Amino acid sequence: MKSVCFYFQVHQPFRLRRYRFFDIGSDHYYYDDYNNEEIIRRVAEHCYLPANRLILQMIKDTNGAFKVAYSISGVALEQLELYVPEVVDSFRELAKTGCVEFLAETYAHSLASLWEGDEFELQVKEHSKKIQSLFGVKPTVFRNTELIYSDEIGERVVNMGFKGMLSEGAKHVLGWKSPNYVYCCANNPRLKLLLKNFKLSDDITFRFSDWGWDQFPLTADKYMDWVAATPKEENVVNLFMNYETFGEMQGANTGIFDFLKALPSFAAQRNITFATPSEIFDRQKPIDSINVPYPISWADEERDLSAWLGNELQKETFNKLNGIGERVRMSKDRRLMQDWYYLQTSDHLYYMSTKHFSDGAVHSHYSPYDSPYEAFMNYMNILSDFIDRVNSKFPENVDNEELNSLTLTINAQEELINKLTKENQKLMKELKSSVAAAPVKTGKKRKEMV
């Protein structure tokens, strides 16, 4: 029996406003509210709401046979709560059906998994907390930003207690192997892996409405034939895509929603079921381990990190960002932490990619900037301001370790003070009540006691 595993990525960055260098030090607000609201409302209207409605309907119609998984980044959730809370409600409704799984990821949709230190773990925890508070479920499967994966990352993920993880079925990693099996991490076989079937996924995401494609038009019937035509032993087909595929990248007028709607019945005819990642992980044993010494992702033809860290501009930004991380975490300042998350979002680095000069226009299509240089200039101005703010919290000449021990001492002393004050108050109260209980002789005496 074959299972189709649908997983959708829901993510929107907080886009940055035009931040000139004269704003450095004088204006600490970095976000393009107008643009953010406009985009998230548009996407919600074209994609999130109708798609959620449809999927809910499909789950009901099939009595729970249709299943999907979502990974919604923390920054996207925040924007949804802020601008279109009805989307959060509709996700909640989906969660109630039990046929929908929410995956864990980094809160900011960041590249923190490439850094040493505990930023990655902290962010994942933060995200799981957010998912649990909104949807009442604790994620057990992990999906890293843009399906970035390497053996090392896998090891960190399993140490956080996740049973499985999703990644890309990159050709240079799989070679002759098929992505349609459960694999496991080479460094720690306890972590199971699902790999994206990029051919079948991209047929929907990129080629669905491409009339130059020899398979156009794509029907649910034909598509399920393709799934059924995979060798009998291959029993999971992983279709991972951006949620915006439905209604935004492929507009409603292309018939993408009807296509989706028709899938379950044609799947049933061919004895194909739907499953969430955690169901598959519970049910199946890994067939083999895969070796991924260098990180892979689902972006571009290279399926590596070059979309975010391909040129010097991106590397410089990434390292500057990393350099300030420890101090931000130490500051425990809420506003700083918030900006820190928003600035880490990988999209900002993606906008600086110079790859599109040579290949395709996918990068420039999503970028709010005219050129990667503009993206870099704007981001660096903001980052400079941010770094100044962080540094103003602590003297710059004290190094991190010393600072850490000092803050620890301060915190410990504060705790002690708190504890003593509490004790003091408690004693006071006791004293008061004992005084009150005792027969009062003179007011004067009582005052003295207090």
Add this chain to the structure above:
Amino acid sequence: MKALMFGWEFPPHILGGLGTASYGLTKGMSLQNDMDITFMLPKPWGDEDQSFLKIVSANKVPIVWKDPEWNYLNSELNGRLSTDEYYHYRDCIREDNSKIGTNGIGSVEFSGRYPNNLFEEIHNYDAVAGVVCRALDFDIIHSHDWLTYPAGIHAKHVTGKPLVIHVHATDFDRSRGNVNPAVYEIEKRGMDEADHIITVSNLTRDTVIYRYNIDPAKVTTVHNAVEPISKEIEAIQPKRGTKDKVVTFLGRITMQKGPEYFVEAAYRVLQRTNNVRFVMAGSGDMMDKMIRHAAYRNISDKFHFTGFLKGKEVYEMLKSSDVYIMPSVSEPFGISPLEAMQVGVPTIISKQSGCAEILNNAIKVDYWDIDAMADAIYSIITYPAMSDFLKTEGKDEVDEIKWEYAALKVRKVYDMVLHR
């Protein structure tokens, strides 16, 4: 294929970008084996590189029949023309040019510059073209810039050969919209008569289509390119007397080049940082105004004027710069940013420049957006990753912009016009 080209400037004696472009293009075309170019100039100096084309000196070609004495003729021709050629040309005089003032050998004097009696020179050049086109054998006529359009039209009418005109600039670029009607008339007539028009950018192409009402099918863009830098230029050592970063504007200080936006951007950058100096290199009718403007903004101590720079000095200046900026209000193409990128200087150009259409690794801003301009300058001098990246990527990019490729496109136009 044989082409007769009409031009006005040719290196090493150049006054603007036209000469550089003429040289690069013809050199690029000469790489095509069957290409044979004859290039007419009003006043060649004799030290032009003639290894890949033949230059005709308009000021030696007779337009009125005279029979000068042999020795006198030889001394007058001064080697620019052989006596045989002279007699051949003289045999081809068919028109009455006696109203034009000629010298002892029956030819006209040209200044070869842009003098006050420019229209007279254009007219005389036209008359010479009438003789030359009868004397030579060619397949196609190619006129460079408006000064030579009348000559091209004349040659076309005489021989019936197709005319291609090359628009290096229009009067709309030079005058910020206040065109000179006489110039416009010449330009418009040239465009109407031409069998095909080549423009140096899509920006210019649009001007030709919308301002001169030309059928778009008749207009093709062939972007300019840049000559690889020579060893001598490569060997030039930058002179730096200051630790401050240097931001350079290089070009004529005229309305077209937007110098005032540069001063304003400098003022904004200097409000924030102090370790930067601005240089305005070149001369022009707005120079005094700019000096006053810098003083008015109180930045004269950081804002420097060099006056007109020649040859080697240009590259000395470029090589000691950290940023090159060209805020042109309207630039048909603009080869100089490409030259700056060749020596590895990060470059900022206005979106209203033709070269912005083909450059990826330069920062593009609107000429009026002084905030964006200031921001770009600040970023390059503050973030080393940015300037390093622009340096290397910019050089790599510009090294691939070759005249050879532009020449192939021109050749395609020829073939199309000739139905080959």
